[in-house]
Amino acid sequence: MLKTLIQNAEIITMNKSDDIVYGDILVEDDRITAIGTLGDIPVDKIIDARRKTVLPGFVQTHIHLCQTLFRGRADDLELLDWLKLRIWPLEAAHDSDSIYYSAMLGIGELIQSGTTTIVDMETVHHTDHAFQAIEQSGIRAVSGKVMMDYGDDVPSGLLENTSDSLDESVQLLEKWHNRANGRIQYAFCPRFVVSCTEDLLVQVRDLSNQYHVHVHTHASENRGEIALVEAQRGMRNVVYLNHLGLANERLILAHCIWLDDEEKEIIRTRGVKVTHCPGSNLKLASGIAEIPQLLDAHCHVGLGADGAPCNNNLDMFQEMRLCALIQKPIYGPTAMNARTVLRMATMGGAEIIGQEDTIGSIEVGKKADIIMLDLNDFHVYPSFDVDPISRVVYSATRSDVVMTMVDGKVLMEDRRLHTVDKDIVLREANDAIARLQKRVNV
Amino acid sequence: MLKTLIQNAEIITMNKSDDIVYGDILVEDDRITAIGTLGDIPVDKIIDARRKTVLPGFVQTHIHLCQTLFRGRADDLELLDWLKLRIWPLEAAHDSDSIYYSAMLGIGELIQSGTTTIVDMETVHHTDHAFQAIEQSGIRAVSGKVMMDYGDDVPSGLLENTSDSLDESVQLLEKWHNRANGRIQYAFCPRFVVSCTEDLLVQVRDLSNQYHVHVHTHASENRGEIALVEAQRGMRNVVYLNHLGLANERLILAHCIWLDDEEKEIIRTRGVKVTHCPGSNLKLASGIAEIPQLLDAHCHVGLGADGAPCNNNLDMFQEMRLCALIQKPIYGPTAMNARTVLRMATMGGAEIIGQEDTIGSIEVGKKADIIMLDLNDFHVYPSFDVDPISRVVYSATRSDVVMTMVDGKVLMEDRRLHTVDKDIVLREANDAIARLQKRVNV
Known part of the structure; x- marks a missing residue:
């Protein structure tokens, strides 16, 4: 011992x-x-x-390690342009090497700045190499490959068959879930409603129930996205997810900026978990989530930096500060005081992933x-x-x-x-993005 | 040489x-x-x-070095409460020693984080000791004692006679203006309209013309403040300052959040300088200034952290990031891009103090x-x-x-x-605030 x-x-x-x-x-x-x-x-x-x-240690409940290599390559765009013009083509050009160093670059930043646990969403392919970086680095993570079997303007390198998407997810789950003394856990990661068929989402629901693992997705980040969901599915995001039986305490929804009352009520009564990403929400011009309202309604809210190209840091100190400051002109100076914010950044995050008995505070046991x-x-x-x-x-x-x-x-x-070699990772990250950029036209 | x-x-x-x-x-x-x-x-x-x-180096165009000792002592309050309940009583309790170490603490932070020039506003008394810290530290500064000869709830230690306020200002100006190879300049600093008699403001106008120095004050930061100005003077802030003949290219107005069209037009046509303080404006729940509009109208806008107790840093990187991010949900993702913000933080600041031919860029001469x-x-x-x-x-x-x-x-x-001894300044800053706190009841 x-x-x-x-x-x-x-x-x-x-x-x-x-x-x-x-x-x-x-x-x-x-x-x-x-x-x-x-x-x-x-x-x-x-x-x-x-x-x-x-x-x-801080618990960041929405991170995309696979995007760290794209920092500074997608500034000043709205979500849907940001995805279609930059992030999807870049993600499609990843290989196992670039995924590994993208993850290591992000993890280096996270450990340096005090984040000990992340809820991560990878891209469609090469996710095994992100898990290898997570395992070697020693960070605690709930991660999974992103699932995308639907949608316009999705590069062919990202668009999957439904069954391939599910099969590969289950393979990764069976390899990585509960590995490394329980430090690594798997979550199903359908990208967002507009990237997924109903068939995929329903099967993800069943698999999540069968394996007792989280479902980590985006919802109600951007008004264009919400309009698309309503046009395609005839319902708003959270209503639709609830309609499919996905709205439960294992569902983690990133952003949740533009919720209507019905959606807030579903989140509250079903125990759905919310991740607030203030930096990303501002940078992508998405809006300011009504976090004080959600906290008043006793919803569970965590905090995360999202990906490097929409932030452009993975720094919980920046997110805590923003999380406190941006609400004050709206809800008054006592809204989101330092205690509330630090709780979101620690115990709040632990609750998002159901690990509140294990991490999030300094207590015996x-x-x-x-x-x-x-x-x-x-x-x-x-x-x-x-x-x-x-x-x-x-x-x-x-x-x-x-x-x-x-x-x-x-x-x-x-x-x-101790576990991430800075000189090697910086050098290899630069080399990897230089090679990746030759494979893509953005 | x-x-x-x-x-x-x-x-x-x-x-x-x-x-x-x-x-x-x-x-x-x-x-x-x-x-x-x-x-x-x-x-x-x-x-x-x-x-x-x-x-x-960054040019921060609104700083209160005298408040650095109060960092963390006035969280989660609106402007007028923040002033009356905390900052004014604390400022009134300053002595020459606490002013000196408050300045040194702030200057240490500023130099560390890349700020080379500040536009500073001190408190009513002991300003000579702030100038000593500025001189010894080597930072470039436009500074002056604050002027307060009017108002309710002002502690007796801060409320001045009009003539004393003017006399002490002129004495400081004659001692410090253009000292240290021109690195130190004096500015008249009436606190804000609600702290000043009309007589004081008119005499400040004449002295500013006579000595060709800047006038540095606050305006339109908070809706309560604006209501007070309108009740007392029958006009809005900038209209009133223009009415008194103060609105010219030597007037520096911090905040300018709640300007109406007439005030914007005065600022534009008179060449009045504006300082944007995004961190402070959020933390005091004041609001978000319409900076893209002011820039579109070719107004001069600088950037500043304000004081440590309303921020709680004096860090231009934080202010630049906030300045860019908070406008995007309002004006779209391309608003306040990185180039625009870095220009505000350097050349923009130099223009605020009329030093655009001297500092703000790396150019020969x-x-x-x-x-x-x-x-x-x-x-x-x-x-x-x-x-x-x-x-x-x-x-x-x-x-x-x-x-x-x-x-x-x-x-x-x-x-x-090299010029600020960290160990000594941290120790003396703690000792100074401990002693100051015994002299005040907040």
Whole structure:
């Protein structure tokens, strides 16, 4: 058994009583086994946390690792143009190598900036190589291949037969679900209603029930998308998904900006999970989701950066700050305070994937997904008598993260990554996008 | 003469043709004297810029250094509550020591994150000590003491006699204006209309004309403020300032969120300068300024973080990103593209203070206010064939700045500050706010 002691920390626990405690955390293998003033106990490794702030790692509930290579290649477009003119042709040009380095580039950024768990959506092909990157890097992930068996303007490299899409999804599920000490889980990822036949969606429902895994898709992100769904299916997004029997507590819907009252009520009563992506929603000119309303109705809402080409970071500090700030002119200055936002970024995310008993807070018995911040710098000072949660949400930035631990393993220490080789990944990412660009005309 | 050569850089010049060039920059004393492939010329100092991106330092046109100590002490309040319940009592409790370390704390953050010029507004008293910090730190600044001779709920420590306010302003101006090789300039800073008698504003107008210095104030930030101005003066903010003869090219108005058509027309025809503060405007629930409209009308708009307690950073990367993102759901995805925003953050800011011939771009003959970014990291990659301006505006962060030069002097190199001692400033800032807090009841 590997014992690690995090010593003398300011600990933002994110437990039910919002306790902030000063002391030590004992980690045995993958679990937190004690919190408090633990003294000098024999351990294998000590992490000195004096003058440091320790909190649960961030859970980002909507990420596309396969798009990280496309950062900066699709600026200033609306969703449907962004997909058709840039992202779909680029995704169609991926090979296994470019998928692997796209994932590693994204994971490097995520671990560096304190995200320990992601809900990820890959592209149609080569998803095995994204899972390899996830496995090697040590990040916690719920991921799956995207499913697309319908729609205009879909490049031939992405458009699938329904049965091939389902078969490949099940193969990936059987290979990767619950692998790496449960750190990796599979989710079915139909892209969005306009990319999927009803047959596909119905079979995804049955498979999700059979395997007890999540369904991760996009819904109500863009008004053009909603109009398409209504024209094709005669119903709005969430109503349609409910009509097909997909609306339950295993359904994760990214964006949910333009919900009507009926859709909000379905989300509330069926326990559907929502992911808020403020950065992406602004950059793609999609709109501002009514998050305070959803939280007031006790809906489950997580937070995610979406993909690099629509953000252009995968940085939970940016998303937390945006999530708080953009609602205030609409709902008033107390809307989305720092505590509410930090809860969404940690326990809220854990609830989205049904892992609230396992991750999302620093409590005895939970998995050791822990990050450490050094908040001794100009931009987060003074520290004297300032709410630590305000410092984390409103002032801290990605570079304040000095240590990231997932499942009890230190993935970054003293700002140096242990499982992702920065020099290699940056070089190979550039080479991969240079080769990919030759295969595509965008 | 001190000669510095910045070698082998990617140079985002921000000149009129938006040139991005690869090569060297020669700095002689405070000036840029050559740009291009300069080879091995004899110099005193070489800055190796291989694989680095060099651009003009950011110009933030609305900052309150005196408030940096209050970071995290006034979250989640609207403007007038924020002022009356927190900021005014805190400002009234300042002493010379707390003003000095508040300024140094802010300047440390600004230099670290690539801001080389600020338009600053201090509090009523102790402004000499803010100027001392500005002088010692090497940052370029237009600053002045705030003027407040009117209003309810103003703490007695801030409320001034009209003549005292004017006299102290003129004394500070005569001491500090054009000091330090012209790096320091004075501006008259009436706080906002509701804090000033008409007599004060009229005399400020005359003094501004007499000394040819800027007037820096707030206007149309908050609907409550606008209602107060209309009730007291019978006119809207900008109409009133124009009525008093203050609306000219030396007037700098922070915020300008709720302008009506008449006010926009005054700003346009009189050449009044506007500072956009997106972070602060969201955090104080003030609103979103109609910046694309103002730019379309060829108004001059700069960008600024405002004060630490309403942001909670002084970070131009955050402001640029917000400035771009928040307009897109309103005006569409192409509104406020990266080029427009970077221009606001550099040349746009220089124009606000009438220094467009001196700073704001990297051109021969201009002052050497230059920053260098290391964009070789996960969150700004790939680099291959990506627009450098997209990388700077949409992906880069404060910690990517590795070198900051103002007036030809290196203020930060290899991320280490030369003129601001971090350990001392952080410790003294904490001590100063601890003592200040004992003098006030908020």
